[in-house]
Amino acid sequence: MSLLLLIALPLIASFLMPFYRRFLRPVTLGLDLGLVGLVYAFYGQLPVQEMVSFSSPLSIAFRLDTASYFFVALFVGIRLFDSMYRLREAADPSYFIVGNLFLVGVLGLVLSADIFNLYIFFEIASISAYIFTAMKQDQQGYAGAITYMIVGGIASIFLLLAIMLIYLHLGYLTLSAIGAGFHTLDASMQRLILILLFVGFGIKAEIFPLNLWVADIYQAAPIRVDALFSSMLSKAYLFLFFHLVYLLHPDPASLRFLTVIGLVSFAVAELSALRSRNLKRIFAYSTLGQLGVAFAALASTDPMIIAGALFLIGAHSVAKVLLFFGLDALEEASGSVQVEAFATFRSPFLLTVFAIGFLSILGIPPLAGFIAKLTILEGFAATGYFWVVGSILFVSLIEATYFFRILSKRAHAEKTVEISLSSGRMILLGLLAAGLIILGIFPGEAMAFCTHAAQIFLSGVPHV
Amino acid sequence: MFSFAITPLGNLFFGMSVVVFVSLLFAGGRRGEWLWYVLLLGSLGLVFYADDLVTLFIGWEIMSWSSYFLIARRASSATLQKYIVFNLAAAFALLGALVLIYGAEGSVAYVAIDLSTLAPSHRIAIALLLFGTLFIKSGIVPFHYWVVDTYAQADERFSTVLSAIISKVGIFLFILFFVRFLPAELLPKGLFVLLAWLGVITSIIATFKAIDEDEPKRLLAYSSIAQVGYIITVIALLTNSALEAALYHAVIHTFVKLLLFVNVAAILHTTGRNTFSTLGGLMNTYLLNFLLLVIGIIALAGVPLLGGFSSKFLIYTTLLEAHQGLLLAAVMFSSASAFLYCYKLVYGIYLGQPTHDPEVSAPGRIPWGYYVPQVVGAALLLILGALPGAIVPYVNTILEDLSLAPVMDGGATVLATPFASFNGLVIWEAFVGIFLLILLGFLLLKNRSTRPRDRYDISYCGEVPRPDVNLHYGYGMGRELIRIGGIRTILTHHAHALWGRVIVVAGDGSHLIQRLYSLTAQNIAWLFVAFVTALLYLEVH
Structure with a gap:
């Protein structure tokens, strides 16, 4: 079995689409189940490395280790959820193609072991994300997509500049080789490349102040696409950025800078959600906030904190999928995504789903988010970063304020909007919600995996 | 885990x-x-x-x-x-x-x-x-x-x-x-001194806020704050007798509030009224509930006979023992002022003149289930009044578990402290004797006139009130307190002034930042350029 299959299967499926136009739904499901099977099969053989060599620098190298496996499994799982959720809807060929491209993009970002490939997947993921944004084909969607393209273009330029400088000075593009040779560059060049990488990936990983575009894009895109953006796309860039950071062994001062930036990102995002009235924007801000925490935690160089950050990424992805898909059902029924609409729907099931999503993101026991937050806080306290603990707790309170403001709106409100969720969808959402509870009560296995992944993550990549 | x-x-x-x-x-x-x-x-x-x-x-x-x-x-x-x-x-x-x-x-x-x-x-x-x-x-x-x-x-x-x-x-x-x-x-010792004072200041403020309240539930809420304030004041001393007093008061307060809240709930449930100004004169209608409330407020006020006295006694002696005269004075001031709201509770609901409202005048029966928690609370308060030392052995078990020295144990009927002690059973005997005498006298001298009186039938005072004037005493009780200097400050200041400002400032900050997130692509691009320039500048220097 080859890692290439993870990339090739969705691509081939997209190209051959005209041949099975009428059987798109079973094909999508088959493809996704195949990918899940493939990912499962790789579990026993980590780490896996593959290289398809052309003349240098044009080689294709992939690497799957415990850290990237975490993300690959997460992405494939969410994608399977998305396909199953769509099972009863009319198949949409354009969604099929863009969705596959998107999956290829995020998987490629995580799997690539050389920086040129990485750039290609960066573009694939970006372009499919632009199309996704405009999927509704309305004015807001197009406007959003154009903004997204401009911002994405800027990110590409910075990334390309960084790649160019690396290639100019080192003469190779393989990640492990760059990691080994990077310290031979003179210090100012190292800093310049790091800054270019930070800006290029920071825009995509949605870090303040490079994330000012995000809320508008989330508002413009269809809600279920937002779920994919916040649970797959931003997480892939987050992984990639820190993967590169640890590969290049930056000085502690830069890492402290990243921690501070992450915390500022968290604070700014949660504060802006405080008075927002649009649930799509609120969820977008919440995503930015959680990415900020994960960013601060990933920059800590401590295996325990990074394990917590990975756990946080997983728990947040699941919770955000729950929230966005729940919001989708709400919008379908009420036609609105304003906070006021939240107060008027009548469905104990959906309310429970929302509550579990909220509470998990807030880090309230006994949900998965709590374990993540506790591990991160304990880690920071154990390494003596009390100011980080204090600021995370304080900002969490702001986060709690707006989440509960949304929930409290329901008090004394007339519940007029009926939600019609098919039983299949209810089972799917219920499974995710149950997953958050189960992970919260029995985090042992998952946390052990995250700890292992964190160690791999910190060790950088061995030579390909 | x-x-x-x-x-x-x-x-x-x-x-x-x-x-x-x-x-x-x-x-x-x-x-x-x-x-x-x-x-x-x-x-x-x-x-x-x-x-x-x-x-x-x-x-x-x-x-x-x-x-x-x-x-x-x-x-x-x-x-x-x-x-x-x-x-x-x-x-x-x-x-x-x-x-x-x-x-x-x-x-x-x-x-x-x-x-x-x-x-x-x-x-x-x-x-x-x-x-x-x-x-x-x-x-x-x-x-x-x-x-x-x-x-x-x-x-x-x-x-x-x-x-x-x-x-x-x-x-x-x-x-x-x-x-x-x-x-x-x-x-540092100062931390706990601060805590003790915060406790007692809280209880003073809450006591006067309680007196000013028109809703029984809000009154009880402030009373809760005040009572927990006492516990905090005494526990801040952290001696073994302080712990005894705190635990004792916690137990008493638990059962007092169980009794009082359910008592008030029963009235609110049956009459559908929730302010003192609309209640009143219900003593004869709900005699049992009235008697239970009296037990509750006697315990709450901390006068002898019921468990409330035992815990207040411990609080006072602990403060004396620790030579905290000022704290003791403050607690006593608060405790004495608490009589006013206790009185308001019983007067506003059960005594005074009945309101004209037919709904209140002819209300339904209180469901029996409402008596169960009250009787449980009252029974425990009565027992702890007569046998105040009954829980001291258990308190000693707790102290032992926390590796503290035990407190004095004078047997079940005596609550003993190094300063003073009292025998609950003797007080009960004396009380029952006196009570019987008073009851006898009352029954002999009672005015047997049963002429129904209108609440506005007070023209002999030289006043003829309009029907919209609320004559019910519970309605305005405590209002006169606002004329007293320090208490006016308490009654006219609200926590909302502080927290409302916090909310407004946070909201303004949020609005400001939200504008950042609604920039056009062009402005975002400029901002990126500025950010990168700043980073590079920082890097060079």
Whole structure:
């Protein structure tokens, strides 16, 4: 079995689409189940490395280790959820193609072991994300997509500049080789490349102040696409950025800078959600906030904190999928995504789903988010970063304020909007919600995996 | 991950919780609520029996959000919001303390915690975080912002739980941390002096706010804050007799509030009225309820005969013993002022002139279930009045478990302290004798006129009031207090002035930042350029 299959299967499926136009739904499901099977099969053989060599620098190298496996499994799982959720809807060929491209993009970002490939997947993921944004084909969607393209273009330029400088000075593009040779560059060049990488990936990983575009894009895109953006796309860039950071062994001062930036990102995002009235924007801000925490935690160089950050990424992805898909059902029924609409729907099931999503993101026991937050806080306290603990707790309170403001709106409100969720969808959402509870009560296995992944993550990549 | 230990302290608090929850089962309630109550009781079990900090915290959080869903059925969204934000702030402060302890000790198990080797600044930080939790949970001014509205708007049964049990959880936490993990000698003494004064100032403020209230439930809410204030004042001394007084008062207050809240709930339930100005003169209609309320307020006021006296007695002697004359004076001032609201409670509902409202004049019967919690509370208060020393052996078990010296045990009928002691049974005998005499005299001299009187039938005073003038005394009681200097300050200032400002500032900040997130692509691009330039500039220099 080859890692290439993870990339090739969705691509081939997209190209051959005209041949099975009428059987798109079973094909999508088959493809996704195949990918899940493939990912499962790789579990026993980590780490896996593959290289398809052309003349240098044009080689294709992939690497799957415990850290990237975490993300690959997460992405494939969410994608399977998305396909199953769509099972009863009319198949949409354009969604099929863009969705596959998107999956290829995020998987490629995580799997690539050389920086040129990485750039290609960066573009694939970006372009499919632009199309996704405009999927509704309305004015807001197009406007959003154009903004997204401009911002994405800027990110590409910075990334390309960084790649160019690396290639100019080192003469190779393989990640492990760059990691080994990077310290031979003179210090100012190292800093310049790091800054270019930070800006290029920071825009995509949605870090303040490079994330000012995000809320508008989330508002413009269809809600279920937002779920994919916040649970797959931003997480892939987050992984990639820190993967590169640890590969290049930056000085502690830069890492402290990243921690501070992450915390500022968290604070700014949660504060802006405080008075927002649009649930799509609120969820977008919440995503930015959680990415900020994960960013601060990933920059800590401590295996325990990074394990917590990975756990946080997983728990947040699941919770955000729950929230966005729940919001989708709400919008379908009420036609609105304003906070006021939240107060008027009548469905104990959906309310429970929302509550579990909220509470998990807030880090309230006994949900998965709590374990993540506790591990991160304990880690920071154990390494003596009390100011980080204090600021995370304080900002969490702001986060709690707006989440509960949304929930409290329901008090004394007339519940007029009926939600019609098919039983299949209810089972799917219920499974995710149950997953958050189960992970919260029995985090042992998952946390052990995250700890292992964190160690791999910190060790950088061995030579390909 | 979870570990538990059965301790005498945990048993006391959990035992009280179970008694309160079980007796409340009788007092009405909707189907579907029980799940949250079970969850709440379970979370209290986690808190009281935890043997590591994480279990404690998990119980604490479940307690917070399960209460939220219980309150959510009745309260307004603003109240709900206040409740949850303040309580989560308390929980996060606790989490902060917990994480700091973990950072220092590398373990969260109670047995492994030894904070004596920590840096002093570290210990003070932990203490301050725990104080934050305590202040919010117990409603220390100005953190009482959430308390009164929540008590007033929650379901009657749940108000009872809040006042009787949840308000004591902070006390439990305090004993756990400041007796077991972080003994006072490890901290600057000033912290606890400050705490004692905050407790008593809170009780004074809350007492006068209570007198000014027109709703029985809000009055009881302020009274809860005041009573917990006493507990905090005395417990801040951290001696073994202080702990005895605090635990004793916690027990008494639990049952007093169980009795009083259910008593008021019964009236509100039957009459559908919830202000003193619309109630009054119900003594004959609800004689049993009236008598139970009298038992409750006697205990609340802390006058001899009932358990309330025993606990106040311990508080006073402990303060004397510690040579805290000023604190004692302040507690006594507050305690004496509390008579006013106790009186308002009984006068406003049961005495005075009945209102004309036919609904109130001919109300229905009180369902029998409402008597069960009241009788339970009254019985315990009576027993502790006659046998004040009955729980001292158990208090000694708790003290022993916390490695403190035992307090004086003078037998079941005597409550003994190094300063003074009294025999509850003797007081009872004397009281019964005097009471019988007075009753005899009253029956002999009673005016047998039964002519029904109109409440406006006071023209012999030289006044002819209009029908819209509310003559009911409970209506305006306490209003005259506003003329007294210091008390005017208390009555005219509200916590909302402070917290409202915080909310406005946060909202403005939020609006400002939101504008950043609505920039056009062009401006965003300029900002990126500026950011990169700034980064490069910082790099070069």
